[in-house]
Amino acid sequence: MAKLLRIGVIGIGAIGESHAYHLANGQIKGASLSAIASSKVANSKKFPQAQYFSDGAALIASGKVDAVIIATPHKAHADSVNAALVLGIHVLVEKPLGSDILTCQQMLDTANDPQAVKLVFAAMFNQRSDPAHIKIRQLIQQGALGQLRRIQWTCTDWYRSQHYYDISDWRATWQGEGGGILVSQCPHNLDLWQWFFGMPKKISAFCRLGRYHNIEVEDEVTAYLEYEDGCSGIFISSTGEAPGTNRLEVVGELGRLLYENGQLILLCNEVGMSEFSQSSQSFFDKPNSNEILFTLQAVADQHQYLIQNFVDTINGEAQLIADAREGIRSVELANAMLYSSINEQSVTLPLDNSLYAQQIEDLILKSEEVSSF
Helix, strand or coil: CCCCEEEEEECCCHHHHHHHHHHHCCCCCCEEEEEEECCCHHHHHHCCCCEEECCHHHHHHCCCCCEEEECCCHHHHHHHHHHHHHCCCEEEECCCCCCCHHHHHHHHHHHCCCCCCCCCEEECCHHHHCHHHHHHHHHHHCCCCCCEEEEEEEECCCCCCHHHHHCCCCCCCCCCCCCCHHHHCCHHHHHHHHHHHCCCCEEEEEEEECCCCCCCCEEEEEEEEECCCCCEEEEEEECCCCCCCEEEEEEECCEEEEEECCEEEEEEECCCHHHHHHHCCCCCCCCCEEEEEECCCCCCCHHHHHHHHHHHHHCCCCCCCCEHHHHHHHHHHHHHHHHHHHHCCCEECCCCHHHHHHHHHHHHHHHHHHHHC
16 A cells, blocks of 8 residues: 655644645545644644644654645745745645745745755645636637637625634734735635736736725725736725625637636627627627537535645646646735735836835834824
8 A cells, every 4th residue: 555645734723624634534545644733732632643733843844744734824824835845845835825925936936946846836726626717717728719808807705704804813914914805815816817817017906995894904906907918807806795796707809708606608709809890891780609608517625626636746646736836926916906006006017026025014014003002
């Protein structure tokens, strides 16, 4: 029998506990839960088969693990990621990779070191495993829509109560979380955005700070994204809108793709819209189009699926679904939106990470001044 990959889970909150249970219950083939790290000793009783450590650094240095899953608050990701990679330990890190691109770049520098480059460095962008998202990417890459003209994603079904923010003192603060919806809920959407469409050249955004909740960070965002080829995008998200909407519309020369309420619909023009515009002799006619409805089977548990992919990739049996090195892109989109809003100006990418780091330091300082007042 092949030796099981020894995995440690660092951070036993709601999501880390779920990951640990997948491993402890034998739901991940080829791997076992060998260790956990948590500041709460009581968590050790939940996983008696795993060695308990009070902090991630001790777990990483213990020699008891071949790989780690990092599920701590994201501002603490960098220390664990860097320590694990330096010691030759494979890493699966929860989203987002970090709260700012400067910290993310430091992790990527470690991951790209000749001693670490062969390690599997994965990110928990589980929504990449959704068959609808996979199909959307395939259709765009295959040119089903032709040249893209307009993208609009309204994703306001991230509703959160005030209790959600109150229960953790680090959450929804500049010091503890480094932002709000953009670094907590939207990393999935922003990762999918760059996975589908690539990175824009310019962003203009408006973020509302504490519009719906008693928090100091953003809980609503509207952003306009411009691409080199002329395509434009609008991204809207909120944690204060109920019942909320999740609607992605992509328009290209050859038609329109719509994903909403679990339905993926492609409307294909028989003639490209620009070609029709130049050749038609009618005032009001438009190209005929045909509708294709895709029926797709959902993945039962996306997190379990990504952990299994992580293990299989380490064992040379699969290709990685979500390389953590790509995680810096969604962070850059989030940082650019926030920087644009705070400074009331358009931002050209790549964003100057030193300017953004200073921006956050200023926000933290102002936050402390308000608290001490």
